[in-house]
Amino acid sequence: VEHALRDGGTVIIPAFRICRTQELLYEFEDILYRQRRRPGKFAGQWAQLRIFLDSPLALRFTELYRELQPFWDAEAKARVRAGRKPLSYEQLVAIDSHALHEANVRRLARSREPAIVIAASGMCAGGRVVNYLKAMLGDARHDVVFVGYQARGTPGHAIQTYGPRGGYVELDGERVDIRAGIHTLAGYSAHADRDNLTRFVTRMRHLPAEVRLVHGEDSVREALARHLLAVTGGKIRVVP
Known part of the structure; x- marks a missing residue:
């Protein structure tokens, strides 16, 4: 994230709509909270950083998670009692309509506004994340962070495998060279081991x-x- 803050790039996180997306939103709220409590090197940029949730279905499920607040665990309820909003904080921006999605892709690709985008599908085989990838994979200012398993034969697996080597991936029948940073974050698997x-x-x-x-x-x-x-x-x- 600090690479994006420094270079004005976007961190693209392909994520599945249920559970993992809400877990990421919860984690980012805590990161932003700790940055406010103990400002670091990029304090000003952290304060302005926006997190875009660009998936209509994920938005709906996130609303359901909020409605189920009485069933949250003790840690989450403690955050709420402290006045925090783990799934609806100010820097979280919902992108619902397709027109807003297209405008957001164009703006983030052209501007130097640091941002985090969480969008489906998790393996980059479809969904809105594909448009972000086509627009940004070729630019070293941006980063892609995988938080889930990438099956062989999927675009996500190709990006994960060949991206660090300066390779390419085919998206919607187009060859897209990979110059963005490619990262894999373990520990968010939704499956039992x-x-x-x-x-x-x-x-x-x-x-x-x-x-x-x-x-x-x-x-x-x-x-x-x-x-x-x-x-x-x-x-x-x-x-x-």
Whole structure:
């Protein structure tokens, strides 16, 4: 983010509409709050930094999260009691209509206004994030931050793999050279890991006769299948 603040660029975050987007908004509110409490090197820019949520469906789900505030955890409720708004703060800007979306893409691509954009789809296979990528991937002022898994064959995987090498990606049938910074931030996966999946199966009252693995790359599914067979003593059939 400080690279964008220094160079007047945009941080593009391709994100899935449910859960991960709201988690990011929550985290950014805390970052902005801490910057106000203890201003750092780019204090002035942080105070002006806008975070654009450009996804109509994500906006709707964020509204639902706000409506469910009585069910938030203790930490989130403590922020509210302190007068904070974790999912509706001043620097958060909602982009709803397609006309506003197109105008925002043009403005951020041409101006030197630092900004953060959160837009779907998470693997860059469609959605509004594609327009931001086409407009900004070729400019070193900008950055792309991946916070989710990028499956092979998706534009997100191509950007993640070839971007750091100065490669290119095809978006909407166009070749787009990658000069923007490409980053991957771990820890935001919405999926259970191997140990969680293993506990889910082994803690059932009765072991299932069969488990079908339908998500993930072939090598990962095969490794999980071998692991499940080992921990259950071969008592279940696993189809990778």
